[in-house]
Each structure stands twice: as C-alpha cells, then as structure tokens.
Amino acid sequence: MSMEQDNGYYLRKMRDGDIPQVLEIDLEAFPTQWPHPTLNSFRHEMRNRLAHYIVVYRNNTERRYIPPPGSTAWSRAISRIRYLFNHDRFFGPASNLDRYKLVGMAGIWMMVDEAHIVTIGVRKAERNHGLGEWMLIYIIDMAIQLGAKIVTLEVRVSNTVAQQLYAKYGFTIVGTRRKYYSDNGEDAYIMSTEALMSDEYQARFQRMKYEHRQRWKHCCEIN
Numbered sequence: 001m002s003m004e005q006d007n008g009y010y011l012r013k014m015r016d017g018d019i020p021q022v023l024e025i026d027l028e029a030f031p032t033q034w035p036h037p038t039l040n041s042f043r044h045e046m047r048n049r050l051a052h053y054i055v056v057y058r059n060n061t062e063r064r065y066i067p068p069p070g071s072t073a074w075s076r077a078i079s080r081i082r083y084l085f086n087h088d089r090f091f092g093p094a095s096n097l098d099r100y101k102l103v104g105m106a107g108i109w110m111m112v113d114e115a116h117i118v119t120i121g122v123r124k125a126e127r128n129h130g131l132g133e134w135m136l137i138y139i140i141d142m143a144i145q146l147g148a149k150i151v152t153l154e155v156r157v158s159n160t161v162a163q164q165l166y167a168k169y170g171f172t173i174v175g176t177r178r179k180y181y182s183d184n185g186e187d188a189y190i191m192s193t194e195a196l197m198s199d200e201y202q203a204r205f206q207r208m209k210y211e212h213r214q215r216w217k218h219c220c221e222i223n
C-alpha cells in the first residue's frame, strides 16, 4: 500500500524515537500538569521494567521536519542534516518524526498483580475517533497478559470525558485522593476495574471490544 493511500491507524509499543512526539501529545493532553516529562525523564521511564508504553500512529504523508522539543541548536542542526540526507534509509531511524505521525500514547505500570494506568492521551484533532478507547482496550489486554488482576488509575474529578471512557470499561470510583494535582489542588478519583478474569468482566470486555471493532474499522492494525 502506498503512503498516499494509507489513511489507517496503527498501534505498537513505544520506541525511543517516539519520545519527541510523545512529549507533544503529553503537552496537548495535560496542558496544566507540572512538571512535564522531558526527553531524558521519558528515556529513563522507557528503561523502567515496570513500565509499558504504547503509541497509535499513522504513516506521515506530510514529511515535515519537526525539531525535537527541548533540543539544543547543535542537536537541531544534526537532526536537520540527518533529515535532509535521509539518514534513516542508510543508518536506521534517527527518529520517527518524519515517518510516523503519532496521534496517541498510553502507558501502564505493573505493580505486582495490579496494572496502573499512568497516562493516556490523544491529540486534540484526533479525538472522538475511537483511538482513546482502542488504547484502553489494548492496555487492558496487555495487563491481563502481564498477570494483572485489576487495572486502576487516578483521574481528575473534573475530567468527566475520561471518566466516561473508563466507566464504559467497567471502572468504578473506589476512592478519592485529596488535592492530588499540584497545579490547582484538584482531587483525584481512584478508579478500578473488578477482577479482570471474572466471568462478568470478561463477558463485558469481549462485548465492548467487539462493538469497538465494528464501529471503528480503522482501529484494527497492530504492528
């Protein structure tokens, strides 16, 4: 399939070269959060054996040059030269910036037998196309494969959009963390699934997965 015809979305594990675009998505998804992750903190996070991150992307037909956020003038010049000379073709990808347009990212931490969703975000222009839900489905499946018994997360009490997504997948509010967010002192709800392997949860989860696949045909490519 040529790049021009390829309008599909794909999902795969996050790679180091994704980090600059992941930081862009993070800024868009959590504009008030402080501190924001940096290139280095995310690189470090990628080496964390408890952490598992995924991205949703589409093949980039724009092929624009995007300087990595937080880069120095020197590293920007090197990236630009690599880009101009299509370094990737000869030496492997310097970054994925010009090849993939990342549109969403999500991650979990495995805490013994509990998977904790640490982040999930979709670029503003790509929301309401089933991508957030697709990532949630994938990370619940991943959590099951990694041996998690439940999935938990924290969500701002004001974030009703995300709460509705989680509720759809059987998350309920099981507690509150007072003044959890340092930017505005907002409380967080702790939301959690029931036992992932219970018959009730599996029946609901499989039904939701099926309905999602039927509704969003573009969401079925996993690399």
Ligand SMILES: CC(C)(COP(=O)(O)OP(=O)(O)OC[C@H]1O[C@@H](n2cnc3c(N)ncnc32)[C@H](O)[C@@H]1OP(=O)(O)O)[C@@H](O)C(=O)NCCC(=O)NCCS
Pocket: 029, 030, 120, 121, 122, 123, 126, 127, 128, 129, 130, 131, 132, 133, 134, 153, 154, 155, 156, 159, 160, 161, 162, 164, 165, 168
């Ligand atoms: C939350 C977020 C990831 C959802 O991603 P998305 O791709 O837009 O969501 P989807 O299109 O997959 O929608 C799935 C479900 O989410 C809920 N949802 C999505 N947009 C919604 C909206 N505007 N209002 C209410 N519910 C909404 C619905 O339950 C929806 O299911 P439905 O279509 O059957 O009603 C996205 O809004 C986002 O990145 N927000 C900013 C970051 C964030 O808040 N992350 C969560 C931190 S805890």
